[in-house]
Amino acid sequence: MGYRIQKAALWRSQRNKKWFWRAKWARRGGILGRRRLNLASGQSLSYASASPSFLLAGLRFVLGLAGLALLGWGAAYALCHWNIFHVTDVQVLGARMFAGQQTLKLAGVQPGVNLVTLDTGEAEAKIAAHPWVAEVRVKKQWPASVLVQVREYEPFALVNLTLETGESRLCYLDADGHIIDEVPENGALDYPVINGAAPDDIVNGCLAQGSRAREALQVLRLAARGNALLPLQSVSEVRITEQKGVVLYLTEHPFPIHFGEGELRQKFGELLRVLKSLYDSGDISRVAALEMEYGDDVNKMLCRLTQSGASVEQDQPQKARVARKGRKAQGI
Numbered sequence: 001m002g003y004r005i006q007k008a009a010l011w012r013s014q015r016n017k018k019w020f021w022r023a024k025w026a027r028r029g030g031i032l033g034r035r036r037l038n039l040a041s042g043q044s045l046s047y048a049s050a051s052p053s054f055l056l057a058g059l060r061f062v063l064g065l066a067g068l069a070l071l072g073w074g075a076a077y078a079l080c081h082w083n084i085f086h087v088t089d090v091q092v093l094g095a096r097m098f099a100g101q102q103t104l105k106l107a108g109v110q111p112g113v114n115l116v117t118l119d120t121g122e123a124e125a126k127i128a129a130h131p132w133v134a135e136v137r138v139k140k141q142w143p144a145s146v147l148v149q150v151r152e153y154e155p156f157a158l159v160n161l162t163l164e165t166g167e168s169r170l171c172y173l174d175a176d177g178h179i180i181d182e183v184p185e186n187g188a189l190d191y192p193v194i195n196g197a198a199p200d201d202i203v204n205g206c207l208a209q210g211s212r213a214r215e216a217l218q219v220l221r222l223a224a225r226g227n228a229l230l231p232l233q234s235v236s237e238v239r240i241t242e243q244k245g246v247v248l249y250l251t252e253h254p255f256p257i258h259f260g261e262g263e264l265r266q267k268f269g270e271l272l273r274v275l276k277s278l279y280d281s282g283d284i285s286r287v288a289a290l291e292m293e294y295g296d297d298v299n300k301m302l303c304r305l306t307q308s309g310a311s312v313e314q315d316q317p318q319k320a321r322v323a324r325k326g327r328k329a330q331g332i
Contacts, residue, residue, distance in 0.1 A: 084143050085114050085142075085144060086111075086112055086113070086144060087109075087114070087118070087145065087146055088145065089145045090110060091147050093147070093150065094149055094152065095148075095152065098130060098150055103126070103127055107123040108123055115142065124136050131180055132153055133150055133151075136149065136151070153178060155172040155173070156174050156175040156224075157172075157173045157217070157220055158171070158172060158173065158183065158191045158193045158194065159179065160193060160197065161197050161199075162199065163199060172191075173194065175224070176206075177206045178205060179205050179206065179207075192220055192235040192236060192237060193236070193237045193238070194213060194217065195238070195239045195240065196212075196213075196239055196241065197216075198240075201213035201214070213240060216238040216239075216240055218264050219238055219248060219259060219264060230250075230272060230275060233251075234251055234252060235248065235250060235251070245259060245260040245261040246259040246264070247259070253285075253287065255289050255290065255304075256290070257271065257289075258289070259292050260292055267292040270301065278303075288304040289303075
């Protein structure tokens with residue numbers, strides 16, 4: 001009996017505490033939609049409206065947010081129109097062939113532009129569209145300067161492209177096979193020329209891998225290693241032919257050097273050894289042609305000589321086989 005009385009008293013105590021705190025919260029205004037309780041019956045009466053103090057606090061909060069937004073807009077407007085952030089100096093580094101002023105104007109990088117509103121990513125994309133620009137980076141230098149760093153394509157050779165319409169176009173070519181731009185009037189022409197490139201040899205503005213035009217470029221890259229016997233400056237032309245493959249022509253000597261197809265690195269090394277033998281013997285002026293493959297034997301090279309140093313067109317050349325792998329030419 002005593003246990004039941006204690007349990008009932010405990011239950012009433014917990015219920016009274018719950019009602020006490022609910023009533024206290026209701027007297028302080030509560031929140032929207034909080035029920036007020038009837039302390040006598042313990043039943044809810046109705047949904048009460050928010051107190052005036054709560055509405056005033058909410059109004060203050062909304063007005064504070066609006067004030068902050070207005071303040072931020074005003075600060076942004078001031079920054080965008082403040083003369084101290086107007087660009088007064090644009091510095092371009094690394095540009096030689098790059099026609100900077102016109103392109104910078106199109107990209108929006110020019111004196112007078114506000115540095116705050118300048119979009120460097122958009123400016124870089126517009127400058128990179130120039131055919132001579134390989135890489136570009138635009139940096140803001142506060143408060144009123146812009147630095148444009150440009151890496152241009154380096155011309156390595158000239159390529160004479162045959163278009164699908166049958167017309168030809170002479171363009172600059174870099175060492176990686178990227179076609180840079182068409183050679184302008186009075187443009188620099190002191191580069192070796194690749195002739196005979198077909199439309200199929202070009203893919204996405206570059207010489208296609210595995211094409212004969214790419215093999216011609218490989219020959220030039222081998223010559224660019226700086227060997228004294230055959231430097232790049234001594235190469236006049238690399239011609240692409242259907243029957244003989246890649247044919248090399250030198251500036252000082254008119255005879256053709258037929259590389260054929262494939263094994264270009266090995267053939268170039270053997271050519272250097274043969275040229276050394278011809279220079280040492282003094283017979284280089286008698287050479288009419290060099291063929292890096294003689295018939296089906298890839299280990300032999302054919303050297304055609306003229307008699308008494310006469311021109312190729314007038315005299316019947318005599319043939320001499322030159323064995324590769326370090327052996328001297330016969331008849332030289």
